[in-house]
Amino acid sequence: xxxxxxxxxxxxxxxxxxxxxxxxxxxxxxxxxxxxxxxxxxxxxxxxxxxxxxxxxxxxxxxxxxxxxxxxxxxxxxxxxxxxxxxxxxxxxxxxxxxxxxxxxxxxxxxxxxxxxxxxxxxxxxxxxxxxxxxxxxxxxxxxxxxxxxxxxxxxxxxxxxxxxxxxxxx
Numbered sequence: 494x495x496x497x498x499x500x501x502x503x504x505x506x507x508x509x510x511x512x513x514x515x516x517x518x519x520x521x522x523x524x525x526x527x528x529x530x531x532x533x534x535x536x537x538x539x540x541x542x543x544x545x546x547x548x549x550x551x552x553x554x555x556x557x558x559x560x561x562x563x564x565x566x567x568x569x570x571x572x573x574x575x576x577x578x579x580x581x582x583x584x585x586x587x588x589x590x591x592x593x594x595x596x597x598x599x600x601x602x603x604x605x606x607x608x609x610x611x612x613x614x615x616x617x618x619x620x621x622x623x624x625x626x627x628x629x630x631x632x633x634x635x636x637x638x639x640x641x642x643x644x645x646x647x648x649x650x651x652x653x654x655x656x657x658x659x660x661x662x663x664x
Contacts, residue, residue: 500629503617514604515612517577518588522626524569526648529623533603535587537578545571564648631660 500523507516521532531549539548547564566574577587586603606623613621631645646657 499619499621500626503613503619503621506616506618507612510612510616512612512616513580514577514588515609517573518604518609519613519623519626521570521573522623523629524567524573525564526627526630526645528627528650529606529609531650533588533606535603536585537574537587540566540574540578540587542571542575542578547574562650628660631657 500519504516504520504523507513507519518529518532521527522529525532527549534550535547539550541547545566547566547570549562549564574587577584581589588604590602590604590608609623613623627649631649642654642657646654649657649660651657
């Protein structure tokens with residue numbers, strides 16, 4: 494079982510290895526509870542930096558189109574998005590892949606699942622999945638009395654509160 498300390502160490506190692514965009518994805522998932530599929534195609538135009546909200550296209554298993562929802566970001570998530578925007582002002586996607594020399598004139602795209610998983614596996618000691626960050630988010634926030642379980646459920650995009658309770662880990 495991965496603890497939040499494992500997650501913290503892994504995030505630190507990703508950042509120190511130069512994997513700042515992968516760190517950003519993991520940190521964002523850890524602080525927002527969003528799925529990789531929900532955030533990988535985020536564009537800066539989806540973020541209202543004044544209101545602190547995100548128009549998120551929620552991936553639904555049985556629906557061909559993404560459902561758009563507006564979610565208020567917590568301070569940590571918004572600060573991360575501002576930092577990424579300031580560091581990469583010309584990027585379209587929040588988590589945009591860098592084009593190599595052989596791809597200089599190719600269309601920009603977001604990072605792929607494979608590139609993120611490769612970076613995590615190469616730079617962390619603990620076996621982590623992207624879902625580990627969502628579990629850590631739920632566990633951390635469920636223990637915080639300021640956050641209501643329904644807010645956590647909504648951030649995760651769960652239809653049932655029972656699904657959210659399944660994410661809570663005893664450490």
